[in-house]
Amino acid sequence: MFRGEDLAFKSQEEMTRIRGNQIAMIFQEPMSSLNPVFTVGDQIAETLMLHQKMSRSAAMKEAVELLRLVGIPDPAMRAKQYPHELSGGMCQRVVIAIALACKPDLLIADEPTTALDVTVQAQILELLKRLQQELGMTILLITHDMGVAAEMADRIAVMYAGAIVEEGDAADIFDRPSHPYTQGLLQSIPGFEGERGTELYTIRGTIPPLSRLPSGCRFHPRCPHAKDRCAREEPGSFPIGGDHRVSCWMYENDGALAVWSEQLAPVQTGETEGDRT
Numbered sequence: 001m002f003r004g005e006d007l008a009f010k011s012q013e014e015m016t017r018i019r020g021n022q023i024a025m026i027f028q029e030p031m032s033s034l035n036p037v038f039t040v041g042d043q044i045a046e047t048l049m050l051h052q053k054m055s056r057s058a059a060m061k062e063a064v065e066l067l068r069l070v071g072i073p074d075p076a077m078r079a080k081q082y083p084h085e086l087s088g089g090m091c092q093r094v095v096i097a098i099a100l101a102c103k104p105d106l107l108i109a110d111e112p113t114t115a116l117d118v119t120v121q122a123q124i125l126e127l128l129k130r131l132q133q134e135l136g137m138t139i140l141l142i143t144h145d146m147g148v149a150a151e152m153a154d155r156i157a158v159m160y161a162g163a164i165v166e167e168g169d170a171a172d173i174f175d176r177p178s179h180p181y182t183q184g185l186l187q188s189i190p191g192f193e194g195e196r197g198t199e200l201y202t203i204r205g206t207i208p209p210l211s212r213l214p215s216g217c218r219f220h221p222r223c224p225h226a227k228d229r230c231a232r233e234e235p236g237s238f239p240i241g242g243d244h245r246v247s248c249w250m251y252e253n254d255g256a257l258a259v260w261s262e263q264l265a266p267v268q269t270g271e272t273e274g275d276r277t
């Protein structure tokens, strides 16, 4: 759903008008997102000529302004360069400039910092935050990094095997992670404390192929709290206060949670049984 409309019912033509215009996307690998045989200025200008019907010279001028907006020094010179002449961080800024060219309402950022080193990652996240505020757009950030999510998000939806298993206000998710998968993800983050040589916590098992999802709760083969019912029936999404919701039978109602609560002791770090990921 986008602005109250179901995009699945849009024609290809309507989608072409929406994509890159109202909804734009940043991919995780800047080097392979850019076309190596066109200058970066040309690639930004193309979007403006297509969606905003700008002339080539006006679009090239705007491309330089966009490069300035995303913090690229000497943007007029950089606009004439090819992607291989730029660093990974600069290429990602160019990809962001292309995505922002038409001032989208929604920017989907799919692991935008995965291919970058930590310093550049921090700069790109800072840039996205600044642009989000300046341009008043929504960012849908896809990440496996809970640290990045904590830094960026107002609202978090935790997904497992293609389904949302927990959703709520970002601060609330970190204060009281409730789904066993969310708890496992947070426990898996290496900390600075603890004995040297302690084995890192992992969630046992592996993610199932989407073509062969387990019956019932899709997390049950890996869940330390699974009961018989979990393998038979898929849990609904249960509210646990405010707009925090969890897809887990433990939260079906307060009574069930009480019965289950004795099993909710944190999973021991260093567990070695079974196959892990």
Ligand code: SF4
Pocket: 179, 180, 181, 217, 218, 219, 220, 221, 223, 224, 225, 226, 227, 230, 235, 247, 248, 249, 250
């Ligand atoms: S429904 Fe059962 S298996 Fe699924 S997360 Fe909850 S306790 Fe674990």
